[in-house]
Amino acid sequence: SPEYCSQIITPTCNTTFSYIDDLNDHIRVSLSKLVQTSYFRYFKLNFEKQCKFWNAQHFCATENCAVEILSPSQYNWSNVTNDDLRPLKLGKINLEQPATDDDDAQDTDATCEDLDYTHIDDDHQCVYVDLLNNPERFTGYGGAQAFNVWKAIYSENCFPNSASEENHHLTVSDADEDDTCVEKNLFYRVVSGLHASIAVHLSNEYLDSETGEFYPNLKVFMERVGRFNDRLSNIYFNYALVSQALVKLNNLVSLHELIEFDESHTHNEARHKFVNNEEPTENYDELLGQIIPMISSNTLFDTSSLFNPESVSPGLKDEFRSRFKNISAIMDCVGCDRCRMWGKLQTIGYGTALKILFEGEDPKNTEKLRFRRIEIVALFNTFDRLSKSIEAINSFKTMYLQHLEDV
């Protein structure tokens, strides 16, 4: 029904849950293979960066919170710093030193000049991790610490949207006057969809404390996500948003050229060290060819009416960008390294998606638009997280129906 439909995609609804389920079935295997390739599986971040919002104590000391960091001998730092890539179709590819992230910069001031929606770690304290060796799953991180991080994300940096989540424990006090604005609603849904997707992953790989094995826990899934239509639909919403960003990115930069260029010029030595020269030749073209045309066949997410200067205040986009950037900084307050790593990756992934969707087609931005390798890596991995979430949701659905038959 239109009501059901508008729950999924705003402002323009042209897709359904089942459409996304089918699409996801078609691309799941290729996407999962793609993120296992050497271009996409290594992620760079700084675990030493201090939380700048409060004095964060890191309490999660279980081994499940830990991250296996690649030793410097497994990569060559000097060869992996040049990762600022410019859209091919907007000009010849151009490697430049990435802008340094000024920790002390006031986020609210920074947004007028720069098009980034996230902070990206880029200093000498950064390390590389192999995402495949550090899966996103149950870690045991929780309690007041995790609650406060989510509270900061929703309360301090998110546009209020009390209507979307009834009895929301994290409701902000300084409610905005314009709760119905679609851009603010979009912001809330991105964050809630991220939160829900993390909950799906931790339920899908939940720790059995007796055996030490990870297994899908239907009860935890239902308590955290399955019983909440909003949360479920926000995951699908994010899937539509990120897939549309990938389609637009492919129009902007020609993804296979970007990856090939990067592989052969920038990361060659590092890549060989990472994979010990054992990895078979990876066919990015073939895998991308199985994903991009499928997600391009229907416009899942229409952003053309968003940030229309005739209907919203001129500063709204800057504010939106600034607030989202703050969320990426809050990730430094997450006291579990594994959660922090996946939180950062996905925040960069969504930030890149928003940059593509809201800045990519503006002719004013032609000269300024830059994509770093890490943004491309984060974007595809974020898409993979959502894709795996949707696969898990369907598998939980089957388990739930089975459970109803059994009782």
Ligand code: FAD
């Ligand atoms: P929380 O998930 O902490 O939620 C707090 C409150 O937010 C809820 O009571 C509810 O009112 C509201 N809420 C919950 N979900 C939504 C939603 N989707 N939309 C809107 N409102 C919502 N734990 C792991 O085991 N593995 C991980 O990889 C992991 N990654 C994390 C990454 C980050 C950035 C953070 C902040 C936490 C992470 N955690 C992870 C912890 C996990 O998200 C939960 O905080 C923890 O499991 C405790 O869950 P909870 O049920 O108490 O409520």
